[in-house]
Amino acid sequence: MIQRIEVALKPGFTDAAGEGVVSGIKSNLGIEIESCKTVDVFTVSGPIEEAQLKKILFAFYDKIIQDVSLSPIAQAKDFNYLVEVGFLPGVTDNIGNTSREAIEYALGKKFGKELSVHSSRQYLIKGDLSSEQIESIAKNYLANQLIERFEIFSTEDWEKGKQIKASIPKVKEDFEIKVDEVNLDVSDDELVNISREGTLALNLDEMRAVRDYFKQPEILVERKKQGLGEKPTDVELEVLAQTWSEHCKHKIFNATINYKEGDKKEQIKSIFKTFIRGSTEKIGEEKDFLVSVFHDNAGIIKFTDDWNLSFKAETHNSPSALDPYGGALTGIVGVNRDALGTGKGSRLIFNTDVFCFADPFYSGNLPEGMLHPRRIFEGVRKGVQDGGNKSGIPTVNGTIVFDDRYRGKPLVYCGTGGLLPAKINGEPTEEKTAKPGDAIVMVGGRIGKDGIHGATFSSEELHEGSPATAVQIGDPITQKKMVDCILEARDECFYNNITDNGAGGLSSSIGEMARSSNGFELHLDKVPLKYAGLQPWEIMLSEAQERMTLAVPQDSVDDFMALCKKHDVEATVLGKFTDSGMFHVFFEGRAVAFMTMDFVHDGLPEMILEAEWSPEEKAGAEEKIFSTDFSGDLKKLLASLNICSKHYVVRQYDHEVQCSSIVKPLTGAMNDGPSDAGVIKPIYDSWEGIAVSNGICPRYSDIDTYHMTANAIDEAIRNAVAVGADPDYVALLDNFCWPDPEVDEEKNPDGKHKLAQLVRANKALSDYALAFSAPFISGKDSMKCDFRMGGEKISVPPTLLVSAVAKLPDVRKAVTMDVKCKGDLVYVLGETKNELGGSEFLALSGKIGKNVPVVDAEKALKLYRALHSAIKKELVASCHDLSDGGLAVALAETAFSGELGLEADLSTLSKEDGMDNTQILFSESASRFVVSVSEKNKEAFEKELAGNSFAVVGKVNDSNALLVKGIDGNQIINEKISELKNSWKKTLDW
Amino acid sequence: MKRFQNLKILGRKHWTGDLVTKGKAIVLYGYGINCDYETQFALSNAGFEAERVHVNDVVAGKKKLEDFHLLAFPGGFSYGDDLGSGKAMANKIQTSRIGSDTFEAHLKKFIAEEKLVIGICNGFQMLVKLGLVPALEGKYFEQQSTLTFNESGRFEDRWIYLKGNKESPCVFTKGIEKIELPVRHGEGKFIPANPKILEEIKSKNIVVFQYADPDFNVTEEYPLCPNGSTDSIAGLCDETGRVFGMMPHPEAHLFFENHPRWTRKKECLLREGKEIPKEGQGSPLFRNAFNYVKSKLL
Structure with a gap:
């Protein structure tokens, strides 16, 4: 039975959401509407009689200011157009999920999948609008068609009885569940084709390496015992594609590069190892605060005698371009999980965000499918706001950089710091190993088709019945519950190892963790799903959010499960870690993947790339421009997008939660001056503090990425020093967002130059990290920051964010x-x-x-x-x-x-x-x-x-x-x- | 030892030092509550033996309200504010049972025993929606008012000035007439069910805090009054003064250095040769609670 509960404000109360829509439509689309009222709708599908539902309506509304009804509240006289916006099938619906729980509480019983609740919202719009205008409002402001659907009703429709029918966005579940084998014994062209069509993003060398592995006689013998042959299964192929992806292997940063600059030639064996890790290793010989660098989800440094500090920043750019809200929300809660899953687990103590957008007042043309910069700005702002605020993590520092080259891909950098006890039970917390026999336990949210092939984005059009696969929407509350639970499990020593499920899902998290035990057995049919119909390879790779994977010793499994139950957190044993040396996956008792751990992790052929540097063409001569009106120019600069106050965003981010705030983002006599860095005092009985700052100077890349990098490093350190941090106690993160540096004669002829820009940037990174004795402790790169559509290509300027944490010996001196x-x-x-x-x-x-x-x-x-x-x-x-x-x-x-x-x-x-x-x-x-x-x-x-x-x-x-x-x-x-x-x-x- | 490792963050002195008393506080957490650590610290710093307890451990009867003297509903985003702030958690409490009794019955008993209840921000929203404040005429669990979306339509983090009501029976705010604290909410606009209720909460002096200007005169002007609250009401208690809720965060101003202009104040004090305050303005509020418990309940 499907029923709709509608909730609206009683007459006479301000509809803040509706008023926001009026001003939002005006500022975003330039369309004036008279008024907008909102009605919240909960569509309940399940075995609940109308009479029963009526008794529990109290759970859905606030009787002081709202009315509730099981029939439509909207009257034709209330609007010219009514637009109802709801989610597409399979998209995370947090309000729907909470409503479902509310029904369970109110009825005092638990339901299975027979009960579902879906939220939607009606906008009752008054105004003299054409049908094109209302269509545009629905499409370009109220709904994002990638994740949402909408219906428009005119007054006439409504009066004629053409009203909304109760229906739910249900994912089609009648797929045949199967495991395919892929024949790789084909021509090179075919191999390339298989990779392209399957969005595997593997090149010919890599495809050949895969083929050759499965043909080895000794491998084949063992595979036959498992009921597998010389053709890899789709699970195996997808696992390899994911494990070997640029995103996970950082192939460009690990490639051998033949670098040419004028007459100078050199060969660089891995930018990462040479410049980034190389400089840190040298600095580590003199600094004693490095605890764990580069090999965990985040870097760890010593903070006080008893506490260590973990720090990580990363980007979530492509999803934010498509669904700014969901993409950015996923970005922040994702990096939170990185810090949470560092060492034995950190308590999250701050966030820091840097966004790069195009001019929000941009009035030029936008290709179909590209959202307006202001819409991206607002969506990202709100997504990171909800992610940070609802997780109870203060956002202590950040900035926004504007450049129209971020029009195609905005950059959304989210960083998080965590605190972990230096030791628990006498054991250092930075060390973690899954032991053979430990249970593989997945904790947190369920798996859906979210984010499958997230890195490459399926070009398949979304339609009713097909889940939105590309975009995930985070649920900060599910994650918060999980965080509370995990920190307690950590202190009880219930697990040996932990990592988050981000890119690559289970394949990546278990595959990585199993390196310490050297093997695992995973049963995909045990994985809890949001809805049926997922293929085994999809379960393996899904990037559904709010999940961590843990290695739980068998004798702690029961205690751990009981703790999860208390926290109302779902946890499932999916298999066990082994020392078999094998990456071993089952579905319904049958092996669907059986590969050596060595091949999965180290079988990737090395990449060799060419880089050639010449001075930037954009950089002109020295400009002789003289100001004739210094006051006027100063005011223009102050008002410019990159310099102007970002208070609009800052005020909507909680920077005080946890009672650690010492230097706030806004400061001064009227609480509105721009702080150089955030300072927190995260331990209540210690005056020791942490400064958090950022350096980012993409404009300088137009002249030389070497100096761009040097300035970004200097800026991050300088900002921290300005608030009182010790310049000899600074740790840095690098986050490169680069235009594609891989040459493609047709699409990317100047790849060599972009790679050379990257090399120069990293030379500076090494030179200046050493000179400042400020080690990089973790980092990330996103190397395909280009947007191509309809013949137009927009690439971001080479952008490096340097994020710093630095110690203040005593915050009272800040x-x-x-x-x-x-x-x-x-x-x-x-x-x-x-x-x-x-x-x-x-x-x-x-x-x-x-x-x-x-x-x-x-x-x-x-x-x-x-x-x-x-x-x-x-x-x-x-x-x-x-x-x-x-x-x-x-x-x-x-x-x-x-x-x-x-x-x-x-x-x-x-x-x-x-x-x-x-x-x-x-x-x-x-x-x-x-x-x-x-x-x-x-x-x-x-x-x-x-x-x-x-x-x-x-x-x-x-x-x-x-x-x-x-x-x-x-x-x-x-x-x-x-x-x-x-x-x-x-x-x-x- | 391992069990309490993460409690070290609260300050060793409160855990290994000698507790002069057994004033006990329970700080609820779970489902998105997120100010539990600092609320626990605020209470333990004031003298309480304060414990963070998951709301499900109360429901399961593993922790008993009767073993405590003060119950705190901290701030945060319980259930993500998905059905309106505090609403889903209020639903949970309304519909839960602890053993053979309702959760509500346990709360009623707790209040009847003259113990203390404080709700801050999301906790206040929950108290209001549960009907624990203002609870005029002792009608606990009858919702008489609400807190809803700020007039600005936005979540805002900003520091505000609060004027305390001298005449209020609130035990938490004795002697606190001027206080500066941060607000961090999107739904802080107080609305009484009807004008009669407003009249009554005013005449009974259970309006505890109102938003004010820098001279501590009550104002409705935005952003000094950040949410458009009726009569600029920022905090309320019940008629006994022992159940208290407020939108601003006293547990976010426990150190002098939390104040947004502390570096300016410090600079002046240094030059005048004066002493720098040892604590933030939120601390006395928790100390008042402790003193009440010590003198009345122990």
């Missing part, structure tokens, strides 16, 4: 960026150079320039140490780093955040010879700060800084104006603080 008291001296630390290349100032006039900021790490580190020493002695009242927009922007921000005036004289500044006012004010030279210091502390502060470039440039005053004198003594800026702040806040003040 410093914020706002000036504090009138009369304080204003210093600029570091040397200002003629480095306008890639600056926001040149970008104002559409120029790139040539003189990209060059980081002098030796000088920088010396300065950072001196500044840190001064901060520890409480000599510094405020400290703000100089970045986008240079000195002018930093002076303005530091003044208006403190709601005080500031006067500065550029002639006293420490700078290169021959610079003009424009260069001094807007150059983005690295490693600089604006610092304010009380008169009383002048001497002591200068003593700390001795031997570094620094100078007093002015004073804080109560004039409420920013006054800047140029090098020739003329007043070049005289602007009210309130005006400057207004320029900075208004752009994204949505």
Whole structure:
């Protein structure tokens, strides 16, 4: 029996959701509607009589402000158009799931799959709209057709009785469940074809390696005993494709690269091993805080004597381009699981997010299927918001970078930090091994067709009856329950090993964990499914969310299961770890995969790539642009997308939960100044803290990815130092998002150059990590950040996010960026150079320039140490780093955040010879700060800084104006603080 | 030892030090509640022996409410706010049984024994939807008001000023007339069922906190009043003053350094040669609760 419960606000109450729709339609589509009211619908399918349902309606509505009904609430007079939006079959429906539980509680009984509840929402829209307009509203604002369906009714339809019929989005379950064998004894062309048609993304060499493995006589003998032959099964082929995918094996970062730069030639055996891990290993010889680097889900460093810190960031770009909300939500809860599954398991203590979008005010053409940047912005913002807030993890730092080249693929970087006890029961928590005999236990959500072939995206069109396979929607509450449960299981020592199910699903998580025991036996028919109809290979690869895989010793299985039950968390034993050396999978008692662990993990042929570097064509000559209106240009910069206030987003992210917040994302006299980094104090009885910061400078890639990387590293460290972190206690993450560097004569002729850009970036990574003695402890790469449709190709600029965690010995000494008291001296630390290349100032006039900021790490580190020493002695009242927009922007921000005036004289500044006012004010030279210091502390502060470039440039005053004198003594800026702040806040003040 | 490893995060002194008393607090968690650790810390810091307990362990009878003096419903997103904030958890409590009695009966008994109940943010939403506050005329479990979507339609994290009601019987807020705390909610707009209820909660002084301006005068102006609450109401108690709920988070201001402008205050205090406060403004609220328990229930 299918019944609809409808819930709507009683007349007279504000419909906040409806009002949001009115303004959203206007700002997104430019269409004005009069009003919108919403009705929430719960479609109940199951053995529940109407009379029974009526008795439990209390569970669905708030009687103070809402009405509830089993018949339609909407009346024809309430709207011109009614749009109802619900999910497509198979898409995660969190509200539907909670409603189902509510029915079970209310009736006091548990149901099986005979009961399902599906949520949908009606929008009752009033306004003079054409049918095309309402169609556009439904398609381009209210629903995302990739995951949602909608129905539109006009007043006439409604009056004529053409109303919504109760129906549910049911996944077709009448597939034949089977395991196919694939004949690889075919021509090379056929092999390539099999790979392409099966979206296996394996190249010819790899396909050959697969074929040859199965033909080996000694392998065949053993396979025959399992009832298998020389043809691999579809399960085996899919497992290999997934395990050997770029996503999982980082083939490009591990490839042998023949690199050419002018006459110089060299061979690089793995960028990752040479530059990233290589530099960390060297640094590890002198730093004693590295605990576990590169081999777990996240990197681990020592934080205090009793606690270690895990940190990981990654991207979720492609899904966010298609379904910004679901994609981004999955991104954040996914990286949460990475940190959760690091070592024996971490408690999650902070999130940090960086997004790269195209201009949200973009008004150019968009190819069919590409969402408008503003819609992507809003969807991603909301997805990460729900993921972070609902998980109870504070979002302590982040930023948004805008560039129209992110139009095709937005970049959604999500990072998470976790705290894990250094030891449990005397055993170090970073060590974990699945032991032969341990049960394979899957914990958390059930498996559906979510995210199958997530990395490659099936091009198959979605239709009624076919589940949305490409996109997953996370469920933060299912995950939160699982997190609570796992941390208790960890402290009870109920498991030996843990990892998350992300890309590649069970295949990847079990395959990886089984390396420590050297084999496993998995029974796919035991896996709990969301709905029937999944093929064995789909169960193996599904990327359904909220799942962890654990190795549970047999004598702990019962206790562990009881704990899961208490937490209302589903857990299932799927098999056991072995030491057979075999990757052994069964379905209904029959072997469906039987391969050696060695082949699965190490059988991938090495990739050899060519890279050739030549200077960037985009980088022009040095631009001689002179500002003629410094105040005006400063206000333009403050209002520019990359510099302007992101308070609209920050305010909607919880940054206080866990009572650890010390330096918040917004700070200053009016709580609205831009902090350089977040600081938290995660342990209640310790004053030791963690600074979290990010560095990202993709504009500099237009000139040289080497310096782009150097600046990103410097920026991340500089930001942490600015709030009081110890520059000698910094750990970094790399996250590369690159345009495809693999040559394809037709589609990607300049692949060699992009690979060379990657090589240069990694050379800088190694050089500067070593120079700053700041090790990279984990990282990720996404190497296909291109969008191609209808002949158009949009590639992201080579982008590297460097994320930093750094230690504050005592958070009570932390410093914020706002000036504090009138009369304080204003210093600029570091040397200002003629480095306008890639600056926001040149970008104002559409120029790139040539003189990209060059980081002098030796000088920088010396300065950072001196500044840190001064901060520890409480000599510094405020400290703000100089970045986008240079000195002018930093002076303005530091003044208006403190709601005080500031006067500065550029002639006293420490700078290169021959610079003009424009260069001094807007150059983005690295490693600089604006610092304010009380008169009383002048001497002591200068003593700390001795031997570094620094100078007093002015004073804080109560004039409420920013006054800047140029090098020739003329007043070049005289602007009210309130005006400057207004320029900075208004752009994204949505 | 291994059992309590993750409790070390709460501060060793509260766990291995000598407990002067047995004032016991139960902090519920599970299903998306997420302020349980800091609420536990706030209570233990105030002197309680505070324990995080999964709501299902209460339902299963493994932990008994009667063994505690204070019950805390912390903030978070129970059931993801999927049926409206706090609603699904309220449903669960309304329809659950503990042994042969209803969960509600246990709560009634707890309240009748003059013990304390606090709900913060999502916990307050739950108390309101369960009808534990305002519970005028002692009508517990009759929903008399609600908390719903902010006028802005948004979740917001911002620090606000609260004016405390001197005349309120609330035992948690004795002597607290001015306090700065963060709000972090999307559904904090208080709406009474009817004007009579509003009148009564005002005349009985069970409005405990109202949103205010920086001079601590009550205001309805956004964003000082962040959600459009009726009469800027931010916190309510029952008529006994022992059941109390509030939207802002006192457990998020336990250290002076949690305040958004602490670096500014510190700078002034240093220059004036004055001492820097040892705790945040939320701490006294939990201490009041402990003092009540110590003097009345032990």
